[in-house]
Amino acid sequence: MRFGIIVFPGSNCELDCRWVLENVLGQQAELVWHKETALGDYDCLILPGGFAHGDYLRTGAIARFSPVMAAVERHARRGGLVLGICNGFQVLCEAGLLPGALLRNTTMHFLCRQVHIRVETAATPFTNACTRGQVLRIPINHNEGRYYADEATIARLTANDQVVFRYVTAGGEPTEAANPNGSLQNIAGICNEGRNVLGLMPHPERAAEALLGSADGRLLFASVLRSARTASATPR
């Protein structure tokens, strides 16, 4: 598979993503500078973590107008896979490719630690190698990770099975104590209605090798590979 990793000024997780895709999973991955207006033939685009454009004004607010974003939107509207990690999630929300917004953590702390998240649905190209209810150990690293959307949007997300990850205890319970940043309903990641765009605050690329304390994050990338295999095996 060919992955394109979008690099904004201030992105800082693009090399971790490339490392995992190339060295751990043996895939092709290229960095794409945000000034590009035409994208190569990528199967999946990744918007990595960092502080795009300094996160000035709001996280992702300036990045969503980077020249490359029109091509990212076209890719998404065609049904192409888009994965937004941390800052990438914030950019996707600002761009309107995912509903809601990410606000300052209620703790007022920058949070950098391992958390447990529960897979709420395996029916996405990013979680099909997981089972529903499976608990993954993946780190977070953010200051603005509190997921917020109005009540109607949350209800719609829930009804459409678009809540993909929730913060939980090690035992899999979505308690208040297990919610690191005050996200509504412990939401850690969501997908769009078409299920081809996923945003999550935790960093799967930082938990893709046992050496780093957890390899659970690899399941997200393995899911993407699996969905591509399934798609190519299906006669058109």
Add this chain to the structure above:
Amino acid sequence: MRAKVYVTLKKGVLDPQGETVRSALETLGFGEVRDVRIGKFMVICLNDVPRDEARQRVEEMCKKLLANPVIEEYRFEVEEG
């Protein structure tokens, strides 16, 4: 001319920064403080154009970039000078 733009979190959106400041004010003896909401204040200097046109352009700026309607509200004033 100048536009003064005020962007604040919508009612109902938790503002932990405001709550922290409220609590600090209470500690400092300002017990009458019921609530603090923190927002952004921007001063935008514009080329001189008719005021209506300036208002319309600033409105567009707010909608397009300066405020996120999912979480924020805005208001602004346009003044000479």
